[in-house]
Amino acid sequence: ASIGTLTHRYLEIIAQQSIEKWNAERISSLSGAMQYWFNQQGYSVAESVEAANQVQKLLTTALASEDGRWLLQVHEQAVAEHAVTMFDNEVANTYVVDRTFIVQDIHGNKVRWIIDYKSV
Numbered sequence: 001a002s003i004g005t006l007t008h009r010y011l012e013i014i015a016q017q018s019i020e021k022w023n024a025e026r027i028s029s030l031s032g033a034m035q036y037w038f039n040q041q042g043y044s045v046a047e048s049v050e051a052a053n054q055v056q057k058l059l060t061t062a063l064a065s066e067d068g069r070w071l072l073q074v075h076e077q078a079v080a081e082h083a084v085t086m087f088d089n090e091v092a093n094t095y096v097v098d099r100t101f102i103v104q105d106i107h108g109n110k111v112r113w114i115i116d117y118k119s120v
Helices: 002-017 024-029 031-040 045-064 066-072
Strands: 076-088 091-104 110-115
Touching: 002 031, 002 045, 002 066, 002 076, 002 091, 024 045, 031 045, 045 066
Parallel strands: none
Antiparallel strands: 076 091, 091 110
């Protein structure tokens, strides 16, 4: 779960700062900060190194992917980690959307995309 949490946070930062500012070298340079974060979560040094390596791999894979780059680029009304509350029989349920934005389809219609990141 911690690997997913940190990966989501970095994906949010990448999308906010502009994907053009991010590459494999920049991600690699953050290894120490990632390891420190995992240490602060209670992981051993060895576990922190392995977890940071996994996060780096996930991020570099996303940046190397045409689909990943498209998801992270600037889009209309783009937000990350967006909380949405829905009511079902007067019971409020809150869900967090990893990323959502609007794009225009081939017919000129605006379509809202809702993205749920997965690390598998």
